[in-house]
Amino acid sequence: MSNEATLHGHTEVAIAHGEHHDGHGEHHQTFITKYVFSQDHKMICKQFLITGMIWAIIGGLMSVLFRLQLGYPDAHFKFLEDILGSKWAKGGQIQPEFYYALVTMHGTILVFFVLTGGLSGTFANFLIPLQIGARDMASPFLNMLSYWFFFAASIVMFSSLFLATGPASGGWTSYAPLSALGDANEGSKAGMDYWLIAMALFVVSSLLGGLNYISTILNMRTKGMSMTRLPLTIWAILFTAILGVLSFPVLLSGFILLLFDRHAGTSFYLSDIFLSETGKALSNEGGSAILYQHLFWFLGHPEVYIIILPAMGLVSEVMAVNARKPIFGYMAMVGSLFAITILAFLVWAHHMFVTGLNPFLGSVFVLLTLLIAVPSAIKVFNWLTTLWRGNIRFTPAMLFAIGFVSTFISGGLTGIFLGNSTLDIQLHDTYFVVAHFHIVMGVSGILGMFAGIYHWYPKMYGRYMNNTLAYIHFWVTFVGAYLIFWPMHYEGLAGMPRRYMDYSNWISFNQFGGLNRFISTVAMITFAVQLLFIFNFFYSMFKGRRVMTRNPWGSTTLEWTAPIRPGHGNWPGEIPEVHRWPYDYSKDGREFIPQTEPLGAGESTH
Amino acid sequence: MSTFFLLLILLLGFLITFQIAKASEYVGVLKGEKKNFEQHNRINGFLMIVFLVLGLIGVYWCNELFKGRILGESASKHGEEIDKMLYITIAITGVVFVATQILLFWFAYKYQYSEKRKAHYFPHDNRLEVIWTVVPAIALTVLVGFGLFYWFRITGDAPQDAMQIEVTGKQFGWIFRYPGKDGVFGKKYYQNISDKDNNQLGLIWDDAATHDDIVVGNEMYCVVNKPVKLIIGSRDVIHDVGLVYFRQKMDAVPGTPTTMWFVPKFTTDEMKKKLGNPDFEYEISCDQMCGRGHYTMRGIVKVVTEDEYKLWLAKQKPNYASVMQDKAPAVPAGAAPADSTKTTAAIIK
Numbered sequence: 001m002s003n004e005a006t007l008h009g010h011t012e013v014a015i016a017h018g019e020h021h022d023g024h025g026e027h028h029q030t031f032i033t034k035y036v037f038s039q040d041h042k043m044i045c046k047q048f049l050i051t052g053m054i055w056a057i058i059g060g061l062m063s064v065l066f067r068l069q070l071g072y073p074d075a076h077f078k079f080l081e082d083i084l085g086s087k088w089a090k091g092g093q094i095q096p097e098f099y100y101a102l103v104t105m106h107g108t109i110l111v112f113f114v115l116t117g118g119l120s121g122t123f124a125n126f127l128i129p130l131q132i133g134a135r136d137m138a139s140p141f142l143n144m145l146s147y148w149f150f151f152a153a154s155i156v157m158f159s160s161l162f163l164a165t166g167p168a169s170g171g172w173t174s175y176a177p178l179s180a181l182g183d184a185n186e187g188s189k190a191g192m193d194y195w196l197i198a199m200a201l202f203v204v205s206s207l208l209g210g211l212n213y214i215s216t217i218l219n220m221r222t223k224g225m226s227m228t229r230l231p232l233t234i235w236a237i238l239f240t241a242i243l244g245v246l247s248f249p250v251l252l253s254g255f256i257l258l259l260f261d262r263h264a265g266t267s268f269y270l271s272d273i274f275l276s277e278t279g280k281a282l283s284n285e286g287g288s289a290i291l292y293q294h295l296f297w298f299l300g301h302p303e304v305y306i307i308i309l310p311a312m313g314l315v316s317e318v319m320a321v322n323a324r325k326p327i328f329g330y331m332a333m334v335g336s337l338f339a340i341t342i343l344a345f346l347v348w349a350h351h352m353f354v355t356g357l358n359p360f361l362g363s364v365f366v367l368l369t370l371l372i373a374v375p376s377a378i379k380v381f382n383w384l385t386t387l388w389r390g391n392i393r394f395t396p397a398m399l400f401a402i403g404f405v406s407t408f409i410s411g412g413l414t415g416i417f418l419g420n421s422t423l424d425i426q427l428h429d430t431y432f433v434v435a436h437f438h439i440v441m442g443v444s445g446i447l448g449m450f451a452g453i454y455h456w457y458p459k460m461y462g463r464y465m466n467n468t469l470a471y472i473h474f475w476v477t478f479v480g481a482y483l484i485f486w487p488m489h490y491e492g493l494a495g496m497p498r499r500y501m502d503y504s505n506w507i508s509f510n511q512f513g514g515l516n517r518f519i520s521t522v523a524m525i526t527f528a529v530q531l532l533f534i535f536n537f538f539y540s541m542f543k544g545r546r547v548m549t550r551n552p553w554g555s556t557t558l559e560w561t562a563p564i565r566p567g568h569g570n571w572p573g574e575i576p577e578v579h580r581w582p583y584d585y586s587k588d589g590r591e592f593i594p595q596t597e598p599l600g601a602g603e604s605t606h
Numbered sequence: 607m608s609t610f611f612l613l614l615i616l617l618l619g620f621l622i623t624f625q626i627a628k629a630s631e632y633v634g635v636l637k638g639e640k641k642n643f644e645q646h647n648r649i650n651g652f653l654m655i656v657f658l659v660l661g662l663i664g665v666y667w668c669n670e671l672f673k674g675r676i677l678g679e680s681a682s683k684h685g686e687e688i689d690k691m692l693y694i695t696i697a698i699t700g701v702v703f704v705a706t707q708i709l710l711f712w713f714a715y716k717y718q719y720s721e722k723r724k725a726h727y728f729p730h731d732n733r734l735e736v737i738w739t740v741v742p743a744i745a746l747t748v749l750v751g752f753g754l755f756y757w758f759r760i761t762g763d764a765p766q767d768a769m770q771i772e773v774t775g776k777q778f779g780w781i782f783r784y785p786g787k788d789g790v791f792g793k794k795y796y797q798n799i800s801d802k803d804n805n806q807l808g809l810i811w812d813d814a815a816t817h818d819d820i821v822v823g824n825e826m827y828c829v830v831n832k833p834v835k836l837i838i839g840s841r842d843v844i845h846d847v848g849l850v851y852f853r854q855k856m857d858a859v860p861g862t863p864t865t866m867w868f869v870p871k872f873t874t875d876e877m878k879k880k881l882g883n884p885d886f887e888y889e890i891s892c893d894q895m896c897g898r899g900h901y902t903m904r905g906i907v908k909v910v911t912e913d914e915y916k917l918w919l920a921k922q923k924p925n926y927a928s929v930m931q932d933k934a935p936a937v938p939a940g941a942a943p944a945d946s947t948k949t950t951a952a953i954i955k
Contacts, residue, residue, distance in 0.1 A: 078609075079609045096898040096899065096900075096901070097898050100895070100897075100898065100900075170895060170897075171895045175843075175844055175894070175895070177842070177843045177844070177860060178843040178844065178895065178896060178897060181842075181843070184777065184842055184843050184897055185843075185897045185898070186898065270860075270861075271860055271861030271862075272796040272841075272860050272861040273796070273841070273842055273843075273860050273861075274776075274796055274799040274808070274841050274842060275777075275842055276776060276777055276801065276841075276842065277777070279800075279801065279802070281796055281797045281799055281808075285861075286861075287861065288861070288862065289844055289859050289860060289861065289862070290859060290862065323717070323725065324725040325725045325726065325727070325728065326727065326728070326729040327729075328728060328729065328730065328731075329729075329730045329731075329734075329735055330729065330730065331730070332730070332735050354846070354855045354856050354857055355857045355859065355864070356856065356857055356859060356862060356863075356864030356865075359757065359758065359761035359762075362757070362761075363754050363757060363758070366750060366753055366754060366757070367750055367754075370746045370749060370750050370753075371746070373742060373746055374739060374742050374743050374746065377738060377739075377742040378735065378738055378739055378742075380706060381734075381738040382735075383710075384706065384709050384710060384713060385728070385734065387710070387713040387714060387717060388713050388717065388726075388728075389717060389725065389726035389728065390713075390717045390725045390726070391717065391719050391720065391723045391724065391725040392647075392651075392714060392717050392718050392719055393643075393647060393719050394646065394647050394650035394651060394654075394714075394718065394719075399650060402654070402710065402711075402714050405710055406707060406710055406711075409702075409703065409706050409707060409710070410703065410707075413699040413702060413703050414699075416695060416699055416746070416749065417692075417695055417699070420691065420695065420749060420750075420753040421753065421754075421757045422687070422688055422691045422752075422753045422754075422756040422757045422760065423688065423691055423692055423695060423753070425688060425760065425853060425854060425855050426685075426688050426692070426850075426853045426855070428855055428893065429846065429848075429855075429893040429894060430893070466627050466628070466631060467631070467634075467646065468626065468627035468630045468631065469623070469624070469627040471646070471650065472623065472627070475653065478657075479657070482661070482664075486664075486665070486668060487668055487672065490668070490672035490673075490675070490676055493676040493677070493692075494675060494676040494677050494850070495677065495848065495850030495853075495891075497848060497891050497892070497893045499895045499900060499901075500900065500901035501901050502901055503901075505902070505904070506889060506891065506904065507883070507885060507886060507887055507889060508677075508850050508851070508889050508891070509891075511675045512675070515672075528616065528619075531620070532620065532623065532624075535620070535624070536627075545631070583729065585725065585727070586724060586725035586726070586727045587727045588727075589724075606729045606730075
């Protein structure tokens with residue numbers, strides 16, 4: 001609904017209205033070059049977004065299946081056997097191998113394919129050229145390759161679901177030796193090879209994308225767009241890309257060593273192993289299973305910031321636009337992003353406090369981990385102050401942005417529990433961890449992504465999404481997320497381990513049967529409402545109300561100076577020049593001042 | 607059939623929601639976009655404050671509902687320190703949680719759009735930034751200070767008189783070894799492991815120290831109020847010795863022994879009375895994903911009095927003795943498995 005457009009229509013005078021028949025770059029395009037092997041960053045963005053959405057449905061559906069098991073461990077769901085066959089769902093009951101395959105794939109898909117590929121891929125591609133004032137990425141060709149490597153990774157990962165021995169099932173972290181030995185775990189047979197190959201392709205995609213993002217941001221900003229005039233979205237994406245470029249290769253090295261252990265008889269991670277399954281002792285000696293964890297978490301921890309930083313950027317931008325106020329403490333926001341980026345590399349071993357890690361080393365990681373709470377706190381207080389004395393429009397994007405801040409606070413605070421090694425002894429690998437990372441990374445990440453989608457949808461497709469559906473989507477998702485994950489903290493405080501498919505035989509953990517059923521029910525409802533969003537997204541693409549003005553949200557940034565449906569090259573004619581920072585909202589009695597407007601006589605910079 | 611109906615109902619629900627959504631968009635156009643926007647904004651602003659109030663009540667209610675189910679008093683001395691740390695952390699983060707959530711939703715509600723209001727141009731304020739850098743830093747210093755104090759006490763060396771038990775994880779169960787009368791664990795080498803020959807841990811029979819080692823499965827006995835040190839390992843993949851009531855946890859890593867120690871405060875019988883649950887046992891849960899049977903990997907710790915422990919111990923037969931007994935009828939005595947070449951055997955101490 002472009003009530004905002006009407007509302008702020010009077011501010012539109014500076015910008016020319018009307019249809020834009022810029023054929024720039026659109027000529028001689030075949031279906032293949034325009035929609036498939038496109039080198040236009042806007043099309044690549046949509047490819048990432050839609051692939052990510054497909055993955056999100058698959059990953060979400062998996063969580064519905066295993067929540068069914070957790071909520072009703074004794075029930076027989078006949079239809080499951082019909083769909084999945086008797087190997088995975090014998091008699092309508094999910095089998096352990098399948099349960100572990102589901103949780104493993106759910107984690108892998110959501111963390112990497114949705115919240116890394118889907119989130120960064122979408123918004124880095126869409127916003128970088130449009131917000132810095134560039135015609136396209138530094139290398140459109142590499143950018144295209146980045147998507148197609150992602151696509152290839154998706155195909156390989158998806159194929160693994162249909163293997164006779166099932167997909168990988170050693171957890172999304174795939175700790176060795178479990179992941180190295182097919183005889184120890186059904187999913188560590190062919191499924192693990194597919195998983196490793198898919199992840200290797202994914203890393204390549206991420207590197208191609210990341211290098212491109214960094215070089216574009218550093219080199220291709222339009223005239224006047226100094227680094228301190230960049231919107232916070234771009235800063236966040238820049239730091240995200242740097243994190244990815246520096247940490248993904250380490251993960252890849254870990255995976256390659258794992259492949260060697262699996263197929264070349266090496267002993268990087270293997271030592272002193274006897275398998276009951278075969279009744280034989282392996283010949284491998286001298287390896288360290290813990291080495292894998294170091295290599296994995298050296299990416300694994302930055303990875304959570306790779307997910308949350310872009311969401312932070314999107315939220316900062318959406319919040320400033322809709323509170324009609326400058327983001328509070330721009331330099332502090334950039335500084336805290338920088339601090340988080342640096343610290344992200346120095347905290348990985350807090351995932352390993354109870355692996356037998358030297359307690360002194362552990363204490364160093366405690367200190368560095370809790371240090372991250374300082375820049376995080378700065379960001380939260382700055383968002384709160386941005387809302388203070390604003391004039392807030394609750395667009396769907398704004399609701400999601402506010403929801404993001406709420407879940408980021410909740411999940412961030414429980415991080416202070418887990419980063420403290422003393423408490424981690426009790427809480428490690430319990431539902432407290434599940435609750436923590438789902439709220440702070442999963443839910444916050446996806447809320448930030450929704451904020452971005454709702455906010456920039458008019459720019460992407462030239463149409464609006466349905467607002468009523470969006471409001472239903474927000475409130476059910478937001479309330480549902482809290483209902484699902486908040487009570488899990490209590491299960492975790494009781495020491496209830498994660499990755500169990502049935503707790504009924506445990507004296508210490510069987511007191512939560514009713515709670516588990518409740519959580520499962522809410523999870524299914526929340527999942528169903530996501531389908532409503534998917535429907536809204538595709539329906540509005542064709543039937544949504546048309547955007548009639550270039551700048552429907554009354555925003556200062558450059559993307560809203562481009563035509564409603566920008567062609568390849570983004571701006572017909574000259575790229576606009578930038579004269580001010582992107583947050584001049586409600587300054588000097590004016591509702592907003594676009595970045596392209598020169599400073600008035602005697603006007604102060606922010 | 608019921609599945610079919612469920613799907614049908616779901617589909618119907620979607621259709622209805624969609625029709626309402628479409629209709630409300632038309633109504634919006636009729637009403638005028640400005641009016642429509644203001645109405646939506648008021649509803650969502652109101653929902654913000656509703657969410658805040660119901661949310662805080664929900665948090666309180668959830669706590670009332672579950673606080674009785676989260677284990678209660680710790681059964682080990684270390685656990686008391688962990689609980690203290692937990693309460694300090696809950697107190698500090700609890701205040702921050704309530705304060706920031708109230709501010710967030712209150713601001714959203716209070717500063718919702720109004721035609722009369724002008725947003726306040728307020729780009730930065732260094733004094734405020736310093737405050738919310740320094741205050742969290744101080745709070746975190748307190749938490750790090752307490753945390754590391756307890757951490758080093760818990761992970762410090764076990765007392766000299768601690769009783770030693772070796773714990774080995776396997777898919778999917780636990781094996782415990784007691785050093786026997788000599789108080790020394792005999793040497794072992796994983797290539798010697800053979801479930802068939804009743805040598806689950808791969809003990810080297812050439813080492814006389816193994817001859818009195820007692821190996822038992824699934825139930826571990828220890829003495830109340832006496833420090834116990836676990837030497838933890840694994841035969842195959844990574845497992846984790848999780849002892850919820852003692853608030854202890856340590857990974858079992860193949861090839862790399864780890865340790866942990868604690869002092870149990872109550873015997874199993876005392877806990878049964880305390881909790882009013884005659885079926886109570888101290889359970890060992892595997893807390894590291896280890897394969898298809900991960901969720902069934904249950905062990906039991908029996909905490910008993912000194913006398914009961916001695917009685918139990920006296921009934922146990924060393925692994926060596928039972929192996930020799932099994933072999934005796936078939937093989938002449940003294941033909942122990944020849945493994946003298948393995949001089950580099952892993953030594954567990």
